[in-house]
Amino acid sequence: MNKLGSIPLKDICIQDEFWNRYVELVRKIIIPYQWDILNDNLEGVETSHSIMNFKIAAGREQGEFYGAVFQDTDLAKWIEAVAYSLATDPDSKLEELVDDVVELIEEAQCLDGYINTYFTIKEPDLRFTNLKEGHELYCAGHLMEAAVAYYKATGKERFIHIVERFADLICDEFSPEKNGAGYPGHQEVEIGLIKLYEVTGKKKYIEQARLFLERRGTSPNYFLEEEKNPKFKPIFPEFMHYDTAYSQSHKPIREQTTAEGHAVRAVYMYSAMADIAAAYNDKELLSVCETLWKNIVGKRMYLTGGIGSSGILERFTANYDLPNNSNYSETCASIGLALFGRRMAQITHNASYMDVVERALYNTVLAGIAMDGKSFFYVNPLEVWPGNCIKRTSKEHVKPIRQPWFGVACCPPNVARTLASLGEYIYFYDENSIWVNLFISNQTTVKLQNREATLRLATRFPYDGKVHMEVDGEEGFCGKLYIRIPEYAKEYCVFVNGLELTQKEITNGYLEIEITSSKKTIDMEFTLKPRMIRANPLVKEDIGKVAIMKGPLVYCMEEVDNESNLPAYYIDSDTELEEFYDDTLLKGTMVIQCDGKKMIQEEWENETLYSEHPVKFAEKKIKFIPYPYWANRKTGEMIVWIKEFV
Known part of the structure; x- marks a missing residue:
């Protein structure tokens, strides 16, 4: 399989009327605001204690762990957002701040490489004894993603070496010789391990990710067996009797045909499955991904790109069950859907996946954050009556206004890292071709067969359907440009160097145009009428x-x-x-x-x-x-x- 690459963020400069307000918001407002929250510097918002937890685990402070079992991920996703921001807008003071945080994380790391403030402070003897609820591997995955992003942005290896030690411990702890049946309750470490493999070249990391996926849902069910262990201690007693579909462990992954359970867990898992399918040239696994994708977008997705119909356990329900005023549609779930769709587009070169990615990004993901960057939606309904958003009722999860923070704050830093990495969604490329996925004004450089070209894209999309592109390649540059034709663009015209293109070559939803070292201008106009x-x-x-x-x-x-x-x-x-x-x-x-x-x-x-x-x-x-x-x-x-x- 030819999985297309994403152009590095440092090579893309977004200059877009619609999106720049958000890109700038991340850098100027969201990152500093969330840093203050992680340090408990703001009054009137939910306490985070994230930095303090690491200080206690590192021995710098005395105290008790505070927060959810997965509190560490708030800091990890914040670092990842900062890394993406640094890639496009270097900031020495912000970089120094992250270096200090990395030092703190290293001090909190146990001698064997283990990192988790909840278990280090609160339950040191219960490590890896409750994979169902403990979120240790989930936290590990986000640390790995943050480290990889920071390494790519700065070239600094310290954080990479820290998470490598943790990854080595995980590979050893869950090797066939030790715990050959275990896998994470909340999927995410698979994505982290795959990314770590991609920058280190260490095959054992991606192989461990594959093993975690392949073990899932096999008989006997690991989570049901785990509960029989005398050392098993429930963390969320109220969830003790949830069904195995909640954690996508009801069947082996290759037998799953419908999107089930907790929506975020599901799409994170599907994203990792797509990566593994591409890395191992596993056509059967890719077919499973395609089946699951079709079930989501054809029967279980909201018009806004939201997924997860039930406020109880934040999960998928049944085909066509899409209530508007009580749905969950977690912001993180739409981010996960975008991650899954982007990977599927990279692997299949099919534009239909990016149609859904675009839908999720423009609607549910953006709805998840206020225009001032200081309040957030966790839940994204399609109908709200403030008078019935009442605590301890069926709609208590629905909020009529965004919240400054949450006790479970997975969504705010997730939105930040997504907006900061927006450039990764605009283009794909391989050695011969460039794919244009999203119509966002920008300038970038890309190499095809060691020949460089500059691409410029200018548009007022989505308010105006006109798109102007320039491709200016150095001598010897040649290749193909594939431009996505959105599914809603029923009418459009194309002009190349001023001449209308009457014979349009469309491949999997992409318009194909030859590009050479001669400067080429491409003007497109999509009819974007309200509908x-x-x-x-x-x-x-x-x-x-x-x-x-x-x-x-x-x-x-x-x-x-x-x-x-x-x-x-x-x-x-x-x-x-x-x-x-x-x-x-x-x-x-x-x-x-x-x-x-x-x-x-x-x-x-x-x-x-x-x-x-x-x-x-x-x-x-x-x-x-x-x-x-x-x-x-x-x-x-x-x-x-x-x-x-x-």
């Missing part, structure tokens, strides 16, 4: 409703722009959707408006719950804004799916 989307009738929640999209962006109604009781609004199937750019709204955004109707309360008394009153409507002007921008002004209702008059 009405309808769900498969098997999605019972959305029968008789429409949603509005423009390009990859899902739009929503907010109470602040309309009125309360948003579910009472209707639109005609043939109504005209008007769009205009409002540079005063939400720092500038494209707004969509249309004529509609609202069921009125006129003859109803507030005390009357049921009546024979006929339905009456009032004419209304309806306003929609991009879904990722909701809840950035004031608390109120929000809705994506609107009732339709046919």
Whole structure:
């Protein structure tokens, strides 16, 4: 298999009207803000204690462990975000700060290489005795990812050597001779081990990742057997009786055909499976990945790229079960879906995967963070009524406003590392060709067969469908450029050096163009009109409703722009959707408006719950804004799916 590479972040400069606000937000606001939280320097937010946990484990401070068993990953993902930021915007002070943190992590490392503040401080005799809940391997994976990212950004090897010692311990501890049946409860170490292999060349790391995957779900089930061990100590007693599908251990991975269980665990596992399929040229495993992907995007994914329908255990449920006001759609799950889709696109060279990646990035991932970078959504519903987001009810997980931090804070640093690494999604390449995946204004350099070319891409996407590209190669440069044609681009035109391209070669959703050392300009125009989307009738929640999209962006109604009781609004199937750019709204955004109707309360008394009153409507002007921008002004209702008059 020819798995395409990603152009290094240091070689890409993003200069985009839509995305730069977020890229700059990470560097200027999010990284410093999250550092303050990790150090417990801010009042009025959930305590992190992450840095203090490492100081206690290192012997610098005295105290007790505080936080979730996986608290270490907040720091690891923060380091990873910093590393990606340093790759594009070097900052000596920030680099020194990370060097100090790496030194702290090394001091907290046990003599045998083990790193985990929860078990080092709280349960030193129970290491690796509760893989089901302990998250030791999950934490290890994020440390490995952080170390690899920091090494690529700075060339410094200290952190790599630290996590290598931990990886060596894991490979030894879970070797066939010792614990040949164990595997992580929460998948992630597989991704970390694979990345560590890619920079060190040590085959045992990727082989251990493969072994973890292949052991999963075999009989007898490891987690059920583990509970019989006298040293097993429950960490989450309330979850003791969850089914094995929750952790994707209900079947061996090659027998799994539907996405089950905890959504984040699932897509992290599928991402690792895709990597292993490519590395081992395992076509059977790749076919399993394709089957699981089709099940997700064809039957279990929200319009916004959200996954995980249930607030209970943050998990997948059943095909077409996609409730809008009680779903989970964790931000981390959409990030994991993007990671999975990107890998599948790299392996198969099929643009359809990047259609979904784009959907997830533009909608659920961006909705996960406020426009000021200082508050976050863990859960991403498609309909919110603040009055019923009540604690200890079925919707207590749904928040009408973003939170400054969480006791379980996996999502905020995950969003940070994703936005900081955005450049890795724009292009793929191999020795002969370049693939353009996302239409984000940027400049980059790439080498094909040791000949360099500069690529420039300029666009106002997703508000405007015009895309201008320049490819300027040095003497002897030649190859092919593959440009993704989005699935929603039903109409488009292409001009190469000013001449319209009438014969279009399309391969797996990519437009193929020859490029040489001669400077080549490519102008494309996609018709990006606002459009009405309808769900498969098997999605019972959305029968008789429409949603509005423009390009990859899902739009929503907010109470602040309309009125309360948003579910009472209707639109005609043939109504005209008007769009205009409002540079005063939400720092500038494209707004969509249309004529509609609202069921009125006129003859109803507030005390009357049921009546024979006929339905009456009032004419209304309806306003929609991009879904990722909701809840950035004031608390109120929000809705994506609107009732339709046919």
